[in-house]
Amino acid sequence: MQTMILLNDFQRQWDALREPVLSAVERVGCSGWLVLGTEVGNFESALAPWFGKAEAVGMGNCLDATEHALRSLDLRPGAKVLTTPLSAFATTLAVVRAGCVPVFLDTDASGQLDLDLVSDWLEHGGQRIDALLTVHLFGHPLDLVRLEKIQARFGIPVIEDCAQAIGASWNSAPVGSVGRISVTSFYPTKNLGAMGDGGAAMTDDPRLAAALRSLRDYGQSEKYRHDMLGSNSRLDELQAAILNDAFLPALTRCTERRREIAKAYREGIANPKIRLIHASEESASADHLFPIFVEAGKRAQFREYLLRADIQTAIHYPSLIPDQDALKLCPHEVPGSLANARTLSETEVSLPIHPYLEEEEVSRVIDACNGWH
């Protein structure tokens, strides 16, 4: 009997990594220290270079890391934050929770925030923007050279949401290396996932790093001294130890495997009804997701067809963030058309691309895509 090809396969991950995970658990148990200790510190030191940064601050999740990144920048109340309408809702939720106002600009045809549009808006938009929150969607890196130019030319801090893109690079520069602060998630489905929730914020600025450390721990700068209103968003010693011993050492290998699968899909899928994204030369994706695009009216039928062939799929994302009901209740701005993002949200389908897929499964996905008409 043929087995279902899953979007994520945590049982296979367990089979591959159970030994280092169990020994990490054993070490933390023996240490007698469970929250914010040497395991978190060691993991932070190992993590920061992945984003080309000096420091990493482990947190409870990426939503909190993004909110605290914005808070640490000391923006004015009601500060405007330019961001993308096509991402996990958490990206925007962090902006709202930090007391800022999200301003949404359209994506390009590949789903990334359109940096030409961003430059143009900053130049001619006629209103003050306080920060730029970008997302390396699908694991594909934004053009970091242009992002750096935007940050320098307009003097606004960039925060890079790298939740989907650890290990991706542009012209050999890692994602996360441009922003004043970069954030990531260790939600289990991410390329570097924990066995539960986790996140981190990375920066080169020691003052920002100190603020981030304080914000994750009730805003205290030392025990019982509260300079800021923070939250409780600490990374556990257990998650840090598991990440450091088991998942981080496997990340390069897992990313290579994702890239192999993406290459096989790009070379193998040839169906005039399916559009793929073709990356530029400078880009090395982390291939977190493998998005393909079909006619809007045919998407549901295509997904049912794949499910009948025992292939799970997902949609990233079925609605634009500014179209969500929750945003009706809080200030936000949509200064132009979001036509590209809207088309993508109506036509996108994500194929399985986790690193534990077998060759035969990759071929099955390709054959199924090519057999659809």
Ligand SMILES: *Cc1c(COP(=O)(O)O)cnc(C)c1O
């Ligand atoms: C998953 C994800 C988040 C949220 O991460 P959490 O750790 O679940 O808070 C934010 N941004 C992007 C782009 C994501 O993919």
